[in-house]
Amino acid sequence: MSHHPSRRDFLQKTAADRAASLILPRSLFAQTPAPTFHFIHIDTLTSWPISDPVSWPLANAHEPILARAAEGLAKLTPNDADRILRLVVRRCRLNLIELHADQVVIHHWGTKRADLRPFFKVHRLARKNIEVTLRDRKKEAVTIQHGDDFLFGVPIASDFPLDLFRTKWANRFQNEPDDLEAAPNTRSGFAWNGVEDDRIPWIALKSAWRRSAPGVCLNCSGEPFWTNFGLRQTGMFNRSPCFEYICGECCRLFRDESVKDVRGWIVENLDEGVRPSDEIIWGRRVKWQ
Numbered sequence: 142m143s144h145h146p147s148r149r150d151f152l153q154k155t156a157a158d159r160a161a162s163l164i165l166p167r168s169l170f171a172q173t174p175a176p177t178f179h180f181i182h183i184d185t186l187t188s189w190p191i192s193d194p195v196s197w198p199l200a201n202a203h204e205p206i207l208a209r210a211a212e213g214l215a216k217l218t219p220n221d222a223d224r225i226l227r228l229v230v231r232r233c234r235l236n237l238i239e240l241h242a243d244q245v246v247i248h249h250w251g252t253k254r255a256d257l258r259p260f261f262k263v264h265r266l267a268r269k270n271i272e273v274t275l276r277d278r279k280k281e282a283v284t285i286q287h288g289d290d291f292l293f294g295v296p297i298a299s300d301f302p303l304d305l306f307r308t309k310w311a312n313r314f315q316n317e318p319d320d321l322e323a324a325p326n327t328r329s330g331f332a333w334n335g336v337e338d339d340r341i342p343w344i345a346l347k348s349a350w351r352r353s354a355p356g357v358c359l360n361c362s363g364e365p366f367w368t369n370f371g372l373r374q375t376g377m378f379n380r381s382p383c384f385e386y387i388c389g390e391c392c393r394l395f396r397d398e399s400v401k402d403v404r405g406w407i408v409e410n411l412d413e414g415v416r417p418s419d420e421i422i423w424g425r426r427v428k429w430q
């Protein structure tokens with residue numbers, strides 16, 4: 142009859158492990174679960190899993206992706222783990238990504254760092270509770286960030302009236318008594334009769350919300366909606382399109398740089414009765430239509 146491990150065996154083994162952990166440096170212990178590794182190319186953002194960040198470059202030194210490190214790799218052995226890693230991230234435009242349970246470590250060379258947002262999205266790492274260690278192997282400097290720093294867009298300002306916008310957006314197919322009032326935080330470069338300069342009245346935002354959506358959220362399955370449209374003064378003589386939208390799910394703000402013809406956009410996306418009456422030029426109202 143085969144020997145089944147008893148509870149006693151188990152306890153003895155656990156006690157032995159515990160004793161050992163007091164003696165041996167932590168780094169010698171296999172981590173549970175073991176980390177997984179990926180390389181990511183900083184130009185194409187192509188990434189692929191590798192079993193071992195030391196043996197993989199040595200075994201694949203002939204591959205085109207490692208061409209710029211091939212000569213150096215030929216002189217190195219598995220005992221040169223750190224030199225191999227530094228060589229590959231320095232020469233091959235690659236970053237190494239180590240995935241641990243609640244931590245991600247990125248090895249990069251100076252400013253040669255990949256846009257990690259798509260990778261973080263696919264691997265569901267763009268979360269606050271994930272610690273991200275950026276290891277610059279050029280300066281051997283470490284920066285700590287969190288997973289949600291790698292969401293697309295920027296955080297919605299803490300004083301932005303998100304709940305108010307959410308409620309108004311949810312009611313976009315209804316008329317409400319305060320729809321003629323200005324929506325806070327808007328700056329359009331246009332003016333509406335009876336509304337303070339620059340501000341967009343809810344009635345116009347609702348029309349835009351009904352007629353156009355800024356597209357899908359890059360982070361999540363939330364439904365983004367416009368929080369601003371128009372032209373913003375960007376210098377003494379210049380005004381630039383300013384189209385912003387938010388996702389109420391992941392709470393990020395995005396800018397849409399694709400609209401060039403702002404007046405055309407307004408005609409297309411605002412019902413006739415709710416288009417601006419004036420444009421603000423040099424701080425004064427100028428009849429628009």
Ligand SMILES: [Zn+2]
Nearest residue numbers: 358361388391
């Ligand atoms: Zn989102």
